[in-house]
Amino acid sequence: MKFIEFGIxxxxxxxxxxxxxxxxxxxxxxxxxxxxxxxxxxxxxxxKTVLIFDLKEGIKLKKKNRNEFKVIFGIVSKD
Numbered sequence: 001m002k003f004i005e006f007g008i009x010x011x012x013x014x015x016x017x018x019x020x021x022x023x024x025x026x027x028x029x030x031x032x033x034x035x036x037x038x039x040x041x042x043x044x045x046x047x048k049t050v051l052i053f054d055l056k057e058g059i060k061l062k063k064k065n066r067n068e069f070k071v072i073f074g075i076v077s078k079d
Contacts, residue, residue, distance in 0.1 A: 001018075001019045001038075001076065001077065001078055001079065002016055002017070002018050002019075002032070002035070002076070002077040002078075002079065003016070003017040003018075003019075003074050003075070003076055003077075004016050004031055004032075004035065004074060004075045004077060005017065005072050005073070005074040005075075006072070006073045006074070007070065007071050007072035007073055008069075008070065008071055008072075009045065009068060009069055009070025009071065009072060010027075010070065010072065011027065011029075012027075012029045012030070014029070014030055014031060015027050015028065015029060015030070016028050016030065016031055016032040018032070034077075035075065035077045036077050036078050036079065037075065037076075037077060038056070038076040038077060038078045039054055039055045039056040039057070039075075039076040040054075040055050040073070040074065040075050040076070041053060041054040041055065041057075041073075041074045041076070042071075042072070042073055042074075043070065043071075043072040043074060044070070044071055044072075045064070045068045045069065045070040045071075045072075046069060047067045047068070047069070048063055048064050048065070048066070048067060049061070049062075049063060049064075050062040050063075050064055056076075
């Protein structure tokens with residue numbers, strides 16, 4: 001699965017994060033294709049709280065262990 005993200009708080013303003021079947025993941029600068037649209041989301045991360053608005057999964061609230069500030073628009077792509 002790929003996550004193409006646009007916004008502030010990540011390593012790059014535009015990045016692609018790829019999750020492999022074994023659970024490992026890596027990120028690359030820019031948009032890496034091919035893209036097969038699955039869903040879209042907005043993620044707002046303020047300190048240890050993450051609010052996610054996802055087209056497929058609805059609204060989710062998560063707690064994290066580290067403090068961050070991120071505002072991200074993302075597209076989920078299935079490989």
